[in-house]
Amino acid sequence: MHALSDRITDRSARIAIIGLGYVGLPLATAFARAGFRTIGVEVDQGKIDSIVAGRSYIPDVPDGDVAPHVQSGRLTATSDYDVLREIDAVFICVPTPYDAQRAPDLSYIRTASEGIRPRLSQGQLIVLQSTTYPGTTEEVVRPVLEESGLEAGVDFYLAFSPERIDPGNKQWSAYNTPKVVGGVTPECTQLAADLLRQMGALVHTVSSPRAAELTKLLENTFRAVNIALVNELALLTERMGIDFWEVVEAAKTKPFGFMPFYPGAGVGGHCIPVDPYYLSWKAREYDYYTEFIELAGEVNQAMPYHVVDLVCQALSLRGKPLCDARVLVLGVAFKPGIDDARNSPAERVIELLLSRGARVRYHDPYVPHFWVGGDVFRREKLALESVPLTKAEIAAADCVVIVTGHRCLDYGLVVEHADLVVDTCNVTAAALGREDPSDAELQLKIVRLGAPLPC
Numbered sequence: 001m002h003a004l005s006d007r008i009t010d011r012s013a014r015i016a017i018i019g020l021g022y023v024g025l026p027l028a029t030a031f032a033r034a035g036f037r038t039i040g041v042e043v044d045q046g047k048i049d050s051i052v053a054g055r056s057y058i059p060d061v062p063d064g065d066v067a068p069h070v071q072s073g074r075l076t077a078t079s080d081y082d083v084l085r086e087i088d089a090v091f092i093c094v095p096t097p098y099d100a101q102r103a104p105d106l107s108y109i110r111t112a113s114e115g116i117r118p119r120l121s122q123g124q125l126i127v128l129q130s131t132t133y134p135g136t137t138e139e140v141v142r143p144v145l146e147e148s149g150l151e152a153g154v155d156f157y158l159a160f161s162p163e164r165i166d167p168g169n170k171q172w173s174a175y176n177t178p179k180v181v182g183g184v185t186p187e188c189t190q191l192a193a194d195l196l197r198q199m200g201a202l203v204h205t206v207s208s209p210r211a212a213e214l215t216k217l218l219e220n221t222f223r224a225v226n227i228a229l230v231n232e233l234a235l236l237t238e239r240m241g242i243d244f245w246e247v248v249e250a251a252k253t254k255p256f257g258f259m260p261f262y263p264g265a266g267v268g269g270h271c272i273p274v275d276p277y278y279l280s281w282k283a284r285e286y287d288y289y290t291e292f293i294e295l296a297g298e299v300n301q302a303m304p305y306h307v308v309d310l311v312c313q314a315l316s317l318r319g320k321p322l323c324d325a326r327v328l329v330l331g332v333a334f335k336p337g338i339d340d341a342r343n344s345p346a347e348r349v350i351e352l353l354l355s356r357g358a359r360v361r362y363h364d365p366y367v368p369h370f371w372v373g374g375d376v377f378r379r380e381k382l383a384l385e386s387v388p389l390t391k392a393e394i395a396a397a398d399c400v401v402i403v404t405g406h407r408c409l410d411y412g413l414v415v416e417h418a419d420l421v422v423d424t425c426n427v428t429a430a431a432l433g434r435e436d437p438s439d440a441e442l443q444l445k446i447v448r449l450g451a452p453l454p455c
Contacts, residue, residue, distance in 0.1 A: 268334025331404025
């Protein structure tokens with residue numbers, strides 16, 4: 001332990017990051033910036049080529065955070081797991097999706113662990129960062145690594161530290177977001193915490209990997225449940241003739257005991273739609289059923305269906321059927337300001353529109369290509385390309401549906417030239433002139449989720 005501790009303190013320890021995606025690349029650049037020689041192990045040759053050329057492929061990581069470290073030799077990338085033989089600490093940052101039955105898919109974690117096993121050496125530190133259910137580090141990763149003949153906590157160090165990346169967040173990044181870490185022994189926890197502190201962020205230690213794993217699931221389940229609550233209330237306020245957005249703004253004025261969440265077309269990304277199901281799946285092992293979490297998932301999954309129903313209603317009020325209607329979808333990334341479209345509710349919205357006969361086009365300045373289908377709604381995968389957001393494109397649509405409210409889009413232009421707008425995220429509020437609504441025609445052409453239908 002002392003040898004690795006000394007190398008961490010003087011920053012001579014060599015770091016490897018397995019998986020250079022939205023989690024791994026920011027972590028790699030953070031360690032390189034802290035002065036550590038860092039190497040990424042990645043199966044995607046395109047990502048490797050970008051790093052070697054000093055270019056980033058993730059908006060949250062500018063080229064300026066990559067190129068200087070590549071030039072100095074502190075950061076590089078490869079597909080060769082053999083580099084791990086010369087590494088002091090390995091971080092596993094691979095995807096953890098779920099399968100069609102919403103059971104955890106740990107194949108990437110197992111593959112990474114199997115890649116480490118024949119290169120595992122005495123005194124190495126292995127830290128799992130991929131979001132997963134409580135027990136993965138000790139029940140999945142540890143047995144694979146110990147097949148090498150080395151014992152965790154004795155011959156090598158093993159810990160879990162959840163990733164806390166929030167794509168598009170300009171304030172909190174891998175550099176300054178507090179870390180949580182739990183090791184299989186106190187020594188494992190201490191070494192992992194000491195290394196993570198070198199990046200400059202606060203580190204909170206917990207008693208075990210299981211506690212650290214559950215910490216991440218609690219954070220994301222909290223968000224999923226609260227989003228479901230406001231989604232359900234938005235459906236209610238539509239029937240009650242109340243503007244839910246106005247209600248949220250009013251509730252936000254309370255300086256304690258309230259945290260604002262907002263309704264929308266559903267939930268997306270690599271965490272919120274997935275992590276609660278990891279917890280529900282694991283809970284069944286203990287004969288426990290997380291009904292509250294399951295209910296929240298049902299509410300959030302139903303939102304794309306409600307959005308398409310809103311489109312149907314809005315078109316019907318104008319005497320137009322959805323079948324053969326021209327629909328322009330704005331925003332397919334899972335949140336504003338990013339290029340990540342994983343699990344985006346826009347996918348289901350588009351699939352449902354297509355299944356009901358609509359002719360769909362989309363615009364997203366961050367996502368030039370988008371794939372939908374491959375499930376019960378469309379057996380074949382369909383590749384779509386983003387179209388330019390022009391006056392002619394807007395005017396040609398029977399309905400414009402705003403799914404993701406990218407702040408860079410000109411919603412004034414959209415409202416001016418669209419015949420009908422269905423707004424799921426309230427970005428047209430400014431165009432509506434909420435403080436002093438004076439244009440009756442403008443009010444009639446915009447349908448907002450969570451607000452009364454215009455009469």
